[in-house]
Amino acid sequence: MKALVLGASGATGKLVVQQLLNKNIQVRVVVRESAIIPNQISDDKSIEVIKGNINDFEIAKIKDLVKDCDSIICCLGHNISFKGILGPPHKLVYNTVVKIIDALQSNELNPKFILMSTTAYTNRKSGEVNTFGEKIVFSLLKVLLPPHKDNMLAADHLVYKLGSKTNIDWVAVRPDSLFDEENVSEYEIHNNKTRSPIFNPGKTSRINVSNFMAELVTNDKLWQEWKHKTPVIYNKE
Numbered sequence: 007m008k009a010l011v012l013g014a015s016g017a018t019g020k021l022v023v024q025q026l027l028n029k030n031i032q033v034r035v036v037v038r039e040s041a042i043i044p045n046q047i048s049d050d051k052s053i054e055v056i057k058g059n060i061n062d063f064e065i066a067k068i069k070d071l072v073k074d075c076d077s078i079i080c081c082l083g084h085n086i087s088f089k090g091i092l093g094p095p096h097k098l099v100y101n102t103v104v105k106i107i108d109a110l111q112s113n114e115l116n117p118k119f120i121l122m123s124t125t126a127y128t129n130r131k132s133g134e135v136n137t138f139g140e141k142i143v144f145s146l147l148k149v150l151l152p153p154h155k156d157n158m159l160a161a162d163h164l165v166y167k168l169g170s171k172t173n174i175d176w177v178a179v180r181p182d183s184l185f186d187e188e189n190v191s192e193y194e195i196h197n198n199k200t201r202s203p204i205f206n207p208g209k210t211s212r213i214n215v216s217n218f219m220a221e222l223v224t225n226d227k228l229w230q231e232w233k234h235k236t237p238v239i240y241n242k243e
């Protein structure tokens with residue numbers, strides 16, 4: 007089994023790589039030249055490290071990246087810095103999702119595609135509705151914060167452009183406020199948000215996100231349960 011991990015140098019992405027290796031899955035990562043990657047990744051001979059910026063890759067290169075993969079996990083996100091939040095590329099996640107899906111469709115491939123999304127995404131198709139207050143805050147975020155808009159476009163592409171009547175198998179995992187903890191702990195998965203990400207946010211540890219993603223990769227029953235959905239993940243309180 008082989009998995010492609012995008013954003014593998016990120017706080018969640020590197021945990022995803024570790025979780026996949028624990029399951030004896032071969033891993034291919036794409037990291038920027040400037041990325042700081044832990045020794046466990048750079049020194050591990052079972053990890054194929056491809057250097058470059060996924061945002062600059064042409065579709066032919068993306069096709070090559072995905073052609074022998076059973077799953078693709080995208081943990082890309084904008085760096086929390088002035089340049090990362092306000093500078094280009096404003097559609098890093100969306101553009102990558104579109105290119106990956108195009109590559110899969112044109113090569114008639116159907117690996118599992120997992121997107122790291124967010125509870126800031128409201129899945130209206132599954133019946134979620136924002137309160138008046140949330141509508142105002144999310145509208146402001148969409149205008150003021152390019153990364154928020156990017157995340158919304160990326161999830162919309164899966165939910166509306168692909169939907170469930172598609173040969174592409176996808177899941178968009180939605181953590182709430184991320185934090186770091188060392189070990190996997192108990193977590194709960196919901197079809198819809200059970201709390202307001204703005205006014206009553208829950209917490210999700212990155213290691214639990216990575217654990218759930220790796221389980222989706224290997225557990226076909228779990229995959230069938232969440233395929234074409236946007237599961238919300240909270241740490242158990």
Ligand SMILES: NC(=O)c1ccc[n+]([C@@H]2O[C@H](COP(=O)([O-])OP(=O)(O)OC[C@H]3O[C@@H](n4cnc5c(N)ncnc54)[C@H](OP(=O)(O)O)[C@@H]3O)[C@@H](O)[C@H]2O)c1
Nearest residue numbers: 013015016017018038041082083084085124181182183184
């Ligand atoms: N913060 C929250 O509470 C929260 C909650 C729910 C969901 N999320 C979403 O989850 C995502 C992942 O979270 P995280 O904490 O694991 O993120 P992170 O540590 O910031 O990782 C982001 C990844 O994206 C890559 N990246 C950033 N800018 C790039 C660019 N211009 N071109 C190519 N690659 C680029 C980074 O590569 P480099 O190492 O090279 O910079 C890194 O691998 C967030 O970005 C957000 O969208 C966040």
